[in-house]
Amino acid sequence: xxxxxxxxxxxxxxxxxxxxxxxxxxxxxxxxxxxxxxxxxxxxxxxxxxxxxxxxxxxxxxxxxxxxxxxxxxxxxxxxxxxxxxxxxxxxxxxxxxxxxxxxxxxxxxxxxxxxxxxxxxxxxxxxxxxxxxxxxxxxxxxxxxxxxxxxxxxxxxxxxxxxxxxxxxxxxxxxxxxxxxxxxxxxxxxxxxxxxxxxxxxxxxxxxxxxxxxxxxxxxxxxxxxxxxxxxxxxxxxxxxxxxxxxxxxxxxxxxxxxxxxxxxxxxxxxxxxxxxxxxxxxxxxxxxxxxxxxxxxxxxxxxxxxxxxxxxxxxxxxxxxxxxxxxxxxxxxxxxxxxxxxxxxxxxxxxxxxxxxxxxxxxxxxxxxxxxxxxxxxxxxxxxxxxxxxxxxxxxxxxxxxxxxxxxxxxxxxxxxxxxxxxxxxxxxxxxxxxxxxxxxxxxxxxxxxxxxxxxxxxxxxxxxxxxxxxxxxxxxxxxxxxxxxxxxxxxxxxxxxxxxxxxxxxxxxxxxxxxxxxxxxxxxxxxxxxxxxxxxxxxxxxxxxxxxxxxxxxxxxxxxxxxxxxxxxxxxxxxxxxxxxxxxxxxxxxxxxxxxxxxxxxxxxxxxxxxxx
Numbered sequence: 335x336x337x338x339x340x341x342x343x344x345x346x347x348x349x350x351x352x353x354x355x356x357x358x359x360x361x362x363x364x365x366x367x368x369x370x371x372x373x374x375x376x377x378x379x380x381x382x383x384x385x386x387x388x389x390x391x392x393x394x395x396x397x398x399x400x401x402x403x404x405x406x407x408x409x410x411x412x413x414x415x416x417x418x419x420x421x422x423x424x425x426x427x428x429x430x431x432x433x434x435x436x437x438x439x440x441x442x443x444x445x446x447x448x449x450x451x452x453x454x455x456x457x458x459x460x461x462x463x464x465x466x467x468x469x470x471x472x473x474x475x476x477x478x479x480x481x482x483x484x485x486x487x488x489x490x491x492x493x494x495x496x497x498x499x500x501x502x503x504x505x506x507x508x509x510x511x512x513x514x515x516x517x518x519x520x521x522x523x524x525x526x527x528x529x530x531x532x533x534x535x536x537x538x539x540x541x542x543x544x545x546x547x548x549x550x551x552x553x554x555x556x557x558x559x560x561x562x563x564x565x566x567x568x569x570x571x572x573x574x575x576x577x578x579x580x581x582x583x584x585x586x587x588x589x590x591x592x593x594x595x596x597x598x599x600x601x602x603x604x605x606x607x608x609x610x611x612x613x614x615x616x617x618x619x620x621x622x623x624x625x626x627x628x629x630x631x632x633x634x635x636x637x638x639x640x641x642x643x644x645x646x647x648x649x650x651x652x653x654x655x656x657x658x659x660x661x662x663x664x665x666x667x668x669x670x671x672x673x674x675x676x677x678x679x680x681x682x683x684x685x686x687x688x689x690x691x692x693x694x695x696x697x698x699x700x701x702x703x704x705x706x707x708x709x710x711x712x713x714x715x716x717x718x719x720x721x722x723x724x725x726x727x728x729x730x731x732x733x734x735x736x737x738x739x740x741x742x743x744x745x746x747x748x749x750x751x752x753x754x755x756x757x758x759x760x761x762x763x764x765x766x767x768x769x770x771x772x773x774x775x776x777x778x779x780x781x782x783x784x785x786x787x788x789x790x791x792x793x794x795x796x797x798x799x800x801x802x803x804x805x806x807x808x809x810x811x812x813x814x815x816x817x818x819x820x821x822x823x824x825x826x827x828x829x830x831x832x833x834x835x836x837x838x839x840x841x842x843x844x845x846x847x848x849x850x851x852x853x854x855x856x857x858x859x860x861x862x863x864x865x866x867x868x869x870x871x872x873x874x875x876x877x878x879x880x881x882x883x884x885x886x887x888x889x890x891x892x893x894x895x896x897x898x899x900x901x902x903x904x905x906x907x908x909x910x911x912x913x914x915x916x917x918x919x920x921x922x923x924x925x926x927x928x929x930x931x932x933x934x935x936x937x938x939x940x941x942x943x944x945x946x947x948x949x950x
Contacts, residue, residue, distance in 0.1 A: 339424040340365060342373060342411040346430045353434055357401050361411035362393040364427070372414055376421035377407045378480050378508065387413065406434045406441065407480065408508070442474060442511035444529055451501055452571075453539070455599060459529075461511030462493035472513050479507045541565070572654065574664040575607065575628075575647035583670045586677065588737055590634040590669060594647030597626050602651040608659045612643045615659030623651075642671045678704055710792065712802040713745065713766075713785035720805060723812040728772040730805070732785030735764050740789040746797045750781045753797030761789075780809045 345360040361373045367389055375383040375396045383396045398405060410426030433441055445460045461474050476484040476496045486494045498505055508530050544560030575596035584590060594607050602623040607630045609617045619630050628649065634641060646663030682698030713734035722728060732745050740761040745768045747755040757768050766787065772779060784801030 338416055339374070339412050339414045339419055339422060341424060341427045342413050343427045344375075344409060344411040344430050346409070346432065349431055350433045350435065351401060353402055354400050357398045357405070357432060359396040359398070359409060359411075359430075360393055361396065361413075363387060363413050364392070369415065372417050372419065374412045374414065374419065374421050376410045376412060376426065377405075379421055379423065379425075381421045382409075384417070386417075401432075401434045403434050406432055440513055442513050444476075444509060444511045446509075446529055449529060450571075453502060454500055456497060456499050457501055457505075459496045459498070459509060459511075460493055461496065461513070463513060474511060474513045477510045477512065478505075480510075483509075572608075572648050572650045572659060572661050574662070575649050576664045577609075577645060577647040577667055579645070579667045579669065582668060583672065584637065584737075585672055586638055587636055590637050590641070592632045592634070592645055592647075592667070593629065594632070594649070594663075595627070595629045596647070596649055596664075598623060598628055598649070598651075599626070605649050605651060606653050607647065607649045608654070608656070610646050610648060610659060610661070610663065611641070613646070613660055613662050615648075615654070615656035616645075618653075618656060618659075620653070637671050639671050639673065642669055644668050672709075680704075710746075710786050710788045710797060710799050712799070713787050714802045715747075715783060715785040715805055717783070717805040717807065721808045721810070722775065723810050724776055725774055725812065728775050728779070728807060730770045730772070730783055730785075731767065732770070732787070732801075733765070733767040734785070734787055734802075736761055736766055736787070736789075737764070743787050743789060744791050745785065745787045746792070746794070748784050748786060748797060748799070748801065749779075751784070751798055751800050753786075753792075753794035756791075756794060756797075758791070775809050777809050777811055780807055782806055 343362040343364060345362065347358065351357055359375055361375060363371065363373065370389055371387050373385050373387050373394050374381050375385075382398075385394050385396065387394050408429050408431050410421070410429045412421055412424050412426055440463075442461045442463050445462070446457065448457070451457050459476060461476060463472075472488050474486050474488055474494050475482050476486075484496045484498075486496065488494050510529075542563050542565050544555075544563040546555060546558050546560050573596070575594050578593045578595070580591045592609060594609060596607075598605055605621045605623045605628055607619045607621055607628065608615045609619075609632045617632055619632070621628050621630055644666045645668075646666045648659060648661050648663050680701050680703050682693075682701045684693055684696045684698050711734070713732050716731045716733070718729040730747060732747060734745075736743055743759045743761045743766050745757045745759055745766065746753045747757075747770045755770055757770070759766050759768050782800075782804045783806075784804045786797060786799050786801050
């Protein structure tokens, strides 16, 4: 009988062979035996070979000579003390897939979005070819337990889908896919890559069951009852749902809203939705199953620290107790409940044999103070203007909604992320609004302003956060009337002083000037020549009161002494060579000497000429 069959281990050297080769399976019995047993080689749950195994041995080999494609499948080993027993539903300790590659049938891959379906539901299976196949018409077979169940023809495609509608218990089994270039009969195909599809009963299958018999094949039970009856209660499977949360962090005493949603594919009258904390049912709700899309909202009021954790949602068509609900939903959200300022205080510990006793006036062996500092939270800011002049007034307004229970709220106006001004506001209503007036603003008041708040009083240096939004304030510099007058008068005074100083210098050094001529000999006047109106280019002017000339000619000396800077008539310049250490002038300044001096002066880049005025 099947109850006497026990699992054994199976081994295979090559799981993929060509058609016509031999395959050797080895089955090993690891259990302690006291007698001879019979080892069964099973393929897809059916007995293929049977052989006796003596007590002194623990393994046996099965040889399949010249395998064909039909030998492909899932192999296991089992053993029994009965010689003609069958594999039945007993599975081996392990299983090995044998793939025989032949010229006719080829294995294809099979996929399904789920392997557990309820009776009456639909399931879709996809068969695909991973290897390259020459373009042609192929035949794809969906197999159930090795038998052809459905087939599709595909042209130049690598996959096809098979749908099984309104499944029943008979549709449960091992499914696989094969393909070929020609059509085969219903029992000539056998796939190797397979998946197990389970069809389970639903709540509607609950009831009182009996058995009767008749000689008629299609007779009905009618009112006949069996010799006995058995009640069957089918509990709906607990299935995952999706969860969303309005927030993930909140303080003790606040309220938390969580929403569960799912699509129900089963026919039902009611659905039971469960909110789970740490994979254990926390709250359940009954929802009418009138539409497929189910949405249920859970409100947790006045949450505590122990409400922190991972939340998820599941549902079922049966009503389970919360202790039975120990599954995780489709996704999870982590909720963190943190302490608030109200939790500050002096804490002690005491004990008693009474379960519900209170602390009373008993104090512990020691005590520990706990100070909870309120978190700095963002607020909204608005400004009456964004650009103003120095000396004007600026109005900024901070507003926020306070969800915590508190007596006071501290509102902070921040400039460039640093606290600038703080205000204390009574926390009588949730909506808090505070206006800040900055008078006589300066350029350093320009920057990005924002607002934050806290239920604890922080120093401005501790406030280094940015609010929910920022406003940019620009303060421009503005000149006052007095500053404008000063800016005009001072430059005028400077110009006047410069003019007076220039006139004084001109008057003091008006007697004699010395001109330094350009080095270009072509533009230099020649020493000793009579006065003319030649234009003189010069680079330096300096005063020259006394002009001394070695061995002067009388006419030259007279010309020098006749210099008069006070004359109003235009002056015509006559140039006379001045003897310097770099210019060698002959002792007697005759015509030949003048010519020699002229030549020397032209070649000497350092020559100096003294000017004297000669009135013609």
